[in-house]
Amino acid sequence: MKKRLQIFAGFLLAILLIFGLLWVIFPKAENRFADKKPSVLTEKTVKYAALGDSLTEGVGDATAQGGFVPLFAKELENTYNISVSSENFGKAGDTSTQIYNRMMKQQKIKDGLKSASIITITVGGNDVMKVIRDNVSHLSTMTAKDFSKPEVAYQKRIKKLLDTIRESNPKAEIYVLGIYNPFYINFPEITVMQDVINNWNDATDSVVSKEKNVYFVPINDLLYKGTSGQKAVESDSNSDSVQNNLLYTGDHFHPNNTGYQIMANAVFAAYKEVNH
Known part of the structure; x- marks a missing residue:
């Protein structure tokens, strides 16, 4: 009996030693999902702030919902399955x-x-x-050179604007949209205006390209000739004026709903290129 007890005790000790060794080698598995957060694509609410002039406010948008801003936000939501919280800080007329x-x-x-x-x-x-x-007193004699000094001053203001935003938000992706020539359809012979728009966009792009995580989004070529560069149609049978079908008929200056959709597409394309 004593011998059997010794054998049993030895066997039990061996079992305990084996389990102890296994415990050290293979510690208890933790719950890997206890602190694991859901994917940002399903959990994260992306905050989007739109700053600017009438193009951000959405003048010409028949829905009065904010032009390209909600369209861009919706495209982000649909493509990436996320929630986008947007704020529109646009004000018409602002320089x-x-x-x-x-x-x-x-x-x-x-x-x-x-x-x-x-x-x-x-x-x-x-x-x-x-x-x-x-x-205004000498509009007929103005040339692209008349815009050179104001253009340089404008570049400094854009840099100041971007630097100030960066002081409080060093990580946000910033997309700066270019400007377009709303007069081209009716006055294609006034080439100085197209030169001014191109130069102004180049000036903005020059500043933006030197900033980290800031991107320039050109829109002039998308808007100034109408859809796909097609020939514009006469807006009035008794008038020689023609109409850009991407501009709001109320002023022939701001984009209409289709124009704003094109702008939203351009911003989204830039976003996808950055976040591919």
Whole structure:
């Protein structure tokens, strides 16, 4: 009996030693999903802030929902299966100086830009129009050179705007949209305006290209000739004027719904290229 007990005790000790060894070699499996967060594509709400002039406000949008801003947000949601929370800080008529001053004065804009993952900016069109208004007495003799000095000053303001946003938000992707020539269809012979628009866009792109995580989105070639560059049709049988079918018929200046969709597509294409 004593011998049997010794054998049993030895066997039990061996079992305990084996289990102890296995415990050390293979520790208890943890619950891998206890602290695991769902994929950002299904959980994350992307914050999007739109800053700018009338193109951000959405003047010409028949739905009065904000032009390209909600269209771009919806495309993000549908493509990436995420929720996009957007804030529209657009104001018609604002120049780059006015956009900057409004941003500095309004805490809501500061907060929106600070917390955003994506920021779009429309700026520049009213700066060009200001140069024209300031020289209204000699419009017929203006050349592209008359815009050179204002263009350099504009570049400095754009850099200041971007640098200020970066101070509070170093990580957001910023997409700066170019400007377009709304007068081309009716006045194609006035080539100076197209030169000015091209030069102004180049000036914006030059600033943007030097900034980290900031991208220029050109739109002039998409809008200034109408859909697919097709010949515009006469807007009035008793008039020689013609109509760009991507512009709002109320002013023939701002985009219409189709124009805003094209802008949204351009921004989304840029976003996809950055986040492929």
